[in-house]
Amino acid sequence: MKTLQFYFDPVSPYAALAFERLPEALVGISYQVEYRPVLFAGILHVVGQKGPAEIESKRQWTFRHVAWLADQLKIALDTPARHPFNPLPLLRLAWATVEPGQPAGTPNRLTVEKIFRHVWQSAGADANDPVRLAALKQDLAPKQDPESEAIKEQLRVATEQAIALGVFGVPTIAVDGRLFWGLDSLPMLAAYLNGEPWFDSGAWEAAAVARPGVLRKH
Template identity: 65%
Template sequence: MKTITFYFDPVSPYAYLAFEHLPEALQGLSYEVEYRPILFAALLHAIGQKGPAEIETKRQWTFRQVAWQADQLGIPLQVPAEHPFNPLPLLRLLWAAPQMPGATPNRLQCEQVFRYAWQAGGASATDPQRLQALKDALAPKQDPAGEPVKDLLRNETERVLKRGVFGVPTFELDGRLFWGLDALPMLAGQLRGDDWFAGKAWDQAGASRPGVVRRG
C-alpha cells in the first residue's frame, strides 16, 4: 500500500475541500494518508508572494470559486468571520494532539480542525472560547503552546520548503508533488500507475524553458 503525504494549513479553503473530497476522489484505490500541517504564510514569505485573500480582486474570485466548488462537490462550507485568520493555534494543536510526541495527526483530528474553521456558520476561527472548546475536544497530549510543538511545526514547514512545496494543499506520492484541489485527478492517476505517469511525460512537461525574466 502506498502512502500519500498531505501537506495542509486549515486557513486554506482549498485544503479543506481537498481533505473532504479526497476519499471520493481516490475511491477504489489502495492507499494510506499521512497528514502533515504546515504554515502556509511561511511558504508565501519564503517565495515572496501574497496570499489569495490579501489581494482584493483575487480574494473575491477565490471565495466565489470555492463556494461553487463546495456546492458542486456537496461539501458544506461557511467562510469564517475573518479571513485570513491566524492559523497558528490550530496548527500547533494538530501537532500536539497525537498520542506520541512527533507523530502526525490522524484523519479524525484533522477533520475536527477543518470543520471547526469551515463548518461553523461563519463564526470566528480565533475566538478564545471556541478554541478552548476545540482543545478540550482534541485533548492534546502535549502543550500546544510549548516549545517542542512550536519546533515541530517550524521544522516541518522548513523541511517542505526545501522539498519544493510552495502552496497548500500539496500531496506527495512516489516522490512527486501534486498541488491544489484540482490536482486530485492527477494524484489518482499516479496512484493507479497510468501510462502518462509511468513514462517520460512528467519530466518532459516540467522541464525548464527559456523565457522573459521580470526584474525589479
C-alpha cells in the same frame, strides 16, 4: 500500499475541500495518509508571494470559486467571520495531539477533520474565538501542550521540510517524490496511483523542463 503526505493549513478553503473530497477521489485505491500541518504564510514568505486573501480582486475570486466548488461537490463550506486569520493556534493544536516521543507521528484524520470543520463548517463563526478554541482543545484532548517550545519547533520543522521538498502552496499531496498541488490535482493523483502509463513515459519530467523566455526585472 502508497503513503501520501497531505500538507495543509486550515486557513486554506481549498485544503478544506481537498480534505473532504480525498476519500471519494481515491475510492478503490489502496493508500494511507500522513496529515502534515504547515504554516502557509511561512511558505509564501520563502517563495516570495502574497496570499490570495491579501490581493483584493484575488480574494473575491477565491471565495466565489470555493463557494461554487463546494456547491458542486455537495460539501458544506462557511467562510469564517475573519479571513485571513492567524492559524498558529490550530496548527499547534494539531501537532499537539500526537503522542510525545513519536518523531514520525502525525495527526490522525479525525483530528484534522475537526480542525477543518471548526473553521469551515461552523456557520461563519470566528475561527480564533477564544471560547471556541478552548472547546476544540477540550474535544481533541492534546497529548502535549500546544504552546510548548517542542510543538512550536515541530511546526517550524514540518514547514521547513515541506519547503525543502518543493511545496509552494496548500493543499499539496506528496507521494513517491511527486507533488500534486490543489483540489483540482486529485484526479491527476488518482491517475498516478492507478498506474497510468503517462507518469512513467518521461512526460512528467519533460513537462517541467524550463524553456528560455522573457525574465521580469525586479
